Amino acid sequence: MTAPTPENHAEPDRVPTRDEPGPVTAADEDGAEPVSRAAVVDRSDHLAGAESALLRADELYAGYIPGVNILNGADLYVKKGELIGIIGPNGAGKSTLLKTLFGLVPVRSGSVTLNGEDITNLKAHTLVARGVGYVPQTNNVFPSLTIEENLEMGAFQVPGKFKERFEFVCEIFPALRERRKQRAGSLSGGERQMVAMGRALMTEPSVLLLDEPSAGLSPKLQDLVFIQAQQINKAGVTVIMVEQNARRCLQICHRGYVLDQGRNAYMASGRDLINDPKVIQLYLGTLARA
Amino acid sequence: MHADTTPTRKAAALAAFAGLDHEPGVPKPDPILVVDKVVRRFGGLTAVNVDHVEIQRGSITALIGPNGAGKTTFFNQLTGFDSADEGSWTFNGKQLKGVPAHRVARAGMVRTFQLTKALSKLTVMENMRLGAQNQRGENFFRALIPGSWRRQEDEITERAEELLERFKLAAKRDDFAGSLSGGQRKLLEMARALMVGPELVMLDEPMAGVNPALTQSLLGHVKDLREEGMTVLFVEHDMDMVRDISDWVVVMAQGAVIAEGPPDTIMSDPRVVDAYLGAHHDAPMSAEEFEEQLQEAEAELESEIEEKA
Amino acid sequence: MRRAVIAFTAFLGGIVFLLSSPAWADGEALKGTLQNQGQPVNGVKISVAGEDGKPVGDATTGADGKWEVPVPKAGKYKVTLDQATLPKGIALKFQNRATLDVQVYEGSERNVLFALAPAGQQGGAATPASSDSSSFWDRVAQLTFEGFNLGLIIALAAMGLSLVFGTTGLTNFAHGELLTFGAMCAYFFNVVVGLPLIWAAVISVVIGGAFGYSQDRFFWGVLRRRGSSLVAMMIISIGLALFLRYVFLFFFGGEGAPYADYNAQPGIQVGPISAAPKNFIAMGIELAVLVIVGLALLKTRVGKAARAVADNPALAASSGINVDGVIRIIWTVGGAIASLAGVMLGLSQNVSFQMGFQILLLVFAGVTLGGLGTAFGALVGSIVVGLFIQLSTVVVPTELKTVGALLVLILVMLFRPQGILGRRERIG
Amino acid sequence: MDWNTIFVTTVKASIGLETVVYALAAIGVNIQFGYAGLLNFGQAAFLGVAAYGMAVTVATFHLPFWLGILIGLAATIVLAFLLGIPTLRLRADYLAIVTIAAAEIVRLVFRSVKFSSVFGGSDGRQNFSGDFFAMNPYSPGTYGIGPISFNERVTWVLTVGWVLIAIACGLVYLLMKSPWGRVLKAIREDEDAVRSLGKNVFSYKMQALVLGGVVGCLGGFLFALGQASVQPDLFSTEFTFYAYTIVILGGAARVFSPVVGAAIFWVLLVFVGNTLSEAVSAGLLPSLFTVNNIGAVRFMLVGLGLMLLLIFRPQGIFGDKREIALDAR
Amino acid sequence: GGEDSAAPASSAPAAQSSAPAAATAQGDGVLTVGTLLPQTGSLAFLGPPEFAGVGLAIKEINDAGGVLGKPVVEVDTDSGDTSTNIASQSVDKLLQQKADVVIGAASSSVSLSVIDKITGAGVVQISPANTSDQFTTYNDKGLYFRTAPPDVLQGRVLGDLILADGNDTVGILALQDAYGTGLADNVQKAVEGGGGQVVEKVIYDPKAADYSADVAKIKEANPKAVALIGFDETKKIIPELVKQGLTAKKVKYYFVDGNLSNYGTGKDGFPKGTLDGAKGTQPGAQVSDDFKAKLKTVDPNLKDFNYGPESYDATILTALAAVAAKSDAPKDIAAKLQEVSTGGEKCKDFKSCNDLLSAGKDIDYDGASGPIEFNEAGDPAEATIGIYQYGADNTNKNVAFNTGKIAG
Ligand SMILES: Nc1ncnc2c1ncn2[C@@H]1O[C@H](COP(=O)(O)OP(=O)(O)OP(=O)(O)O)[C@@H](O)[C@H]1O
Ligand SMILES: Nc1ncnc2c1ncn2[C@@H]1O[C@H](COP(=O)(O)OP(=O)(O)OP(=O)(O)O)[C@@H](O)[C@H]1O
Ligand SMILES: [Mg+2]
């Protein structure tokens, strides 16, 4: 007996391939050629740079549903003290890349190394112990915990430092101090974002992964976040930042990656990318220039 | 990228706003939504306390304000998702206080959610179809006769496909909405709201997390919608977008409307700069400027640390 | 047929029959013993008449208060006590029952009883003794006490359930069996091994904790890592409950059994309440455990981590919390508490293979009523459930006492859809 | 070992009365829970009020059979409204407990001595199925293939049952392919989103609750008629648990899953039970196992079987693995 | 059971004609006895003695050469309880295996849920434990019998006993099912008919979490005697009575067959003296130690013997009826059941009865449970009720027997 599935998809087991249709690119009336992997990606750059990297990922393949890869051989490396920006269209796999580095999405093939040590598929909490911090893009607070408890969880592995770090975070986001007893679930979008960022700053990580930290924040606070990121980086922390506020991100970062369809489309210094007309057209848009 | 000639509706909207005072609560010539004395408290916190606000029909109005200003809560009150402690509001002259959320939507006032609500185990296409109004097949008895709703369904699908194309979600058509990325969810949220074909669409930070290039093309779409007669009220923190698209800006802070006016005026209003924009002024910063600012901040911080020490 | 019966009886009675004086001799008769407050009353005349009013015979009570009137055949007879012959100071308890219609069956004597009471204390009519208000209030007090007694046991069970539910989202229908497991462990060490119940309970709590731990280690944890959905796990827990329940039946048998210690402990009177000493000790332990665990959940690092895991496991891991470790701790504590709850339930009831299953609905009711995922919700909700079960019997028949409690549950839910201590979610 | 008996009884169980009843109940649950996301844990009560509505009408008040059916249906719908109006605004898990409670209340009232003059206490009601069997088109005899055959009474009940199942499945198929079903599924995912799109969520939930209840209530009628007797304990919470198990076994939100799930469930129960008891009487098992405890072993194995089925196929027989991936926490 | 007028013998053919196929399956020369007794569910604790009773009977029958020259076949199934709903599947299996007689079920409710299926297939059903009065009038095509007496007689005897002990106020705590409420009604009728007063009748849910409220209600009414009518829950109720001060010293306890066990003072018994002076009634002759020992050869773990003798008798009677009818067809068995249980030469085990039958004599089987006489409705026409009293050691001893007709 075969069950007619009430859903719309006739073949539930069909494995969608991510190679076709063409890459997701911005609407372009000029009909610019979509970026194709072969044209831009040359692993030699990566291999050369990755040599002395603190954190590196090589030819990562990863995904959520069996048989569907979201990351298709993404490469990434960060040197110690670097600030890296990752940009790309929606659904490119930026968040997935961060999650994969952080052990939240299983690696199917490829490797991740930290300080020369293989950390592929290590559990997230052990990475925290090695000094990696992460701010997720969505669902980034504990709704039923108060702000204070949220931050306390951020300092879970170093409870002794809680007081000091709490002061530090409240310094950056004074709104949090006033509301310390409010449950995070009732916070506004922006306030949540502050909590999420604050939570990651509770430890003093040596590598910080930020997934769209400025989203939902007021312009004033967005500035603050970028400044903070840079300051933290100046203090010696390696930062990897995914941003849709791409221009701002590329302005401050040492190096930028453009991710498309789960693989690197471009990799260059932030300044180069920001001025690359192709990148502007496909990923940055011209709005902010207008 | 869009026609250089100012479109008619935009002109009309600008004309309507032309002579207005830049005062909070200023009356508009043809308001679609009129809000009076809406108050919402949570314990000791007054999240919303809006004395009077009017939204001009056929315009694109931006609602901005610092985080926690009460924008989302205000949306919740207006659309029936939360009950206001006090106040009243009319939409198209109709009282909407106490009207349940689905009736508000049916009346033509549709909102999106800041924290997206994708219907996870429905495909993207089904999500879209759900938005369409007056579907015959949504009636229990007619649902049993496919013939009675097939045609309509096809039309809806066609419309949905167009929107998906614009929102760069066409490739995701048959995937579960639960598998979308953060930005894609935002896009779906907005596209789905547009499927309703509302008179007034209220977008809560529609572009946060959406790729800038795509944002730009979508703004064009929103402008087109205004040409078709839709009124748009949106919350956004991206000032480039606000400047580009909005005809009028309302500023909220600590629950109250503190300023209203055209984008340029508002963005140079010192109160707004102080409460909201900060040093982030009109034009995007150049790298040098940024560096400068950074150094300033750093110096400040260092001196603070020294003070403490 | 009678012949056969007599023959049979004679055969069968054997020695027993010969030794014990037969209470029923052959032949129909009416008889009785007249007593006033335990003392025989003699010299009272009792007459028997047929249904048609024709006198059949009469008798006067002897010194031992006994009287007997043989009747000719089975049938209905009117038996009348002559009130005039009653000694001074003694009267019929029910004035309107001086004459009774009594059915006499074939081949048997029939006892008839005239209730006597000191004059002036008798009730007017034979209505069910309308209890005076003091004994009513005594009962209310007793029921209130019982409500707390039962409520605390439910709360203990509920706490274990809500710990696991709160942390992993698993609606564990096998939780009742964890209770049974604890009770049976204690039974084993108490009755079979012969340890004092206190030690048996301690051991059982330890084993319960270990059982909880290994359930997560070897079962639920594995499923979780394989990505089983919560619904699937809920149904798996139904299967597990079935499995465990019948394992218990297999080894323990279908009958209930008490612990060797403290069974049928005589009650002591405390004000209007009579309670066994074991109740107070049990309630003390229960309350202490509940408060300690509740506070631990609110105040300690692990407690907060548990709530964090409940909210968002991935984020908890990102914060450096060992999610599996926390869940395992919760399962261990949950299992230990469930065991303790089982021991307490066994102490106040009996140990049987269905005990946990039978209380499970109330446990769920308690957890929900208090508000899902709140530290003290289980406590508050369960006590409300316990109180209503007991106190509702003031109004409804006791067979329907659960109905009373469940109705209250529904009503509370209508006015506080998020539970008593729960909080509403924010929209948007 | 009498393999023939085991085989025949197992095959018969897969289409027998219990399978029919549980399948109908589970189709109802599937509509409510699988599609609309309503955790109605009171399905047993829907079957109960229907069965009792009919039985009491005929047996206690001596009214016509068809009136009994109407009253049973009406009672189901009234119960749905009574349950739904106050509770459909509750969060899913709260709804579950309220519906369990309501179902227990219904059962306890049926069972109570207080109302035994109407409902018959724990013995329930009998003597109401005469008119139903009077309509039996099958003449006395057995019907079926070889040993797998039923007498005319059972055949009649099963015919009605499977026709009702077919109708119910057809209904579900049509509905769930339609925009109506889409709204239902959307409600399961996020009510607020659906509200924001102008759908009257409450009304749809109520429709689902009533529809699920009515489909289930057909099972209640058949149960009562097939056994020619109703008892309160037939409609205990375990019944609902098993109905849920059946839905999940088949795979939630799939048209045929309740039917297949019910068949699997009863096949498992009967096969295991009969094999064990045959093995015991054939002396194939260690002496630890006796007639007294073999019943317990059977349920142990059934519990184990259910667990294994779901451990190795968490999405159910017809389920979609991708949906499960979305649920994972 | 049976229609009021028609004798079982005359109505059996009707059953036959309505289920010809089923009948061809039976009457195959081998007497097949199916059991439908609780292995699981809330009455599971009653299962072991019942299974042992049937097992012992079949062993004795087969040792004596079987029926119709062939050994009797036993097929065991689980009746569960109504909430597990497997009785019907068990019946399917029994019918499939050509059972001629089904012994069971223990619970009246379960029997009611399958009686149509069994009698509809033309098979005889004999319950060893059903006491509900429903069956007396049930339209069972003359195929339903029971060896346990309906509650009427026991209720009458217990009520009388309570009055004889001088208790003018009585509280009744009864289990909420057909057994409990039926017996409670009969006790109440007897007590009130003889001048006593039932001051409180509490019907309790056997699945209740606890019984304190039930006992509190009794306590409030302040009776002199408490009649405890139920099964295993009594073990939970007595401690509750003691706790609330209603000790055996203060009020008199009365037990019934469902809970008249030897509770003892051992590890899982009650403290010494808890039941001192309590009394109870039990239908059936006293189970002799000899019979208990025999049952234990079948099931060495047996502790209680409730309904064991009734199950044994049901099986023996079936076999005798088959021998008398010279057929194992259910309708023939049903037709002879009344005959072998009444009027004729007394005999009390299969072997001797069988011998009498083969000698062409009319027999009257009197069994381990007492003098069994089926009336036209398939109920026992009379029964012996034993009266028992507890000592300080919480075990009971017989003090008297009373035999009476159930009707009247
Ligand atoms: N249920 C609630 N309980 C308590 N406080 C609440 C609740 N809902 C909102 N608030 C508070 O009300 C204020 C207004 O929140 P709201 O979400 O409307 O802000 P917003 O203007 O949308 O901010 P953002 O730009 O960050 O989204 C916030 O400070 C928030 O913490
Ligand atoms: N839980 C999931 N299950 C299945 N597919 C997923 C899941 N999460 C993301 N995806 C898919 O993976 C792809 C990449 O998602 P990802 O979140 O990494 O994108 P992103 O680059 O971060 O996009 P955005 O800028 O919108 O956040 C998307 O096509 C999305 O559909
Ligand atoms: Mg992302």
Ligand SMILES: [Mg+2]
């Ligand atoms: Mg907001």
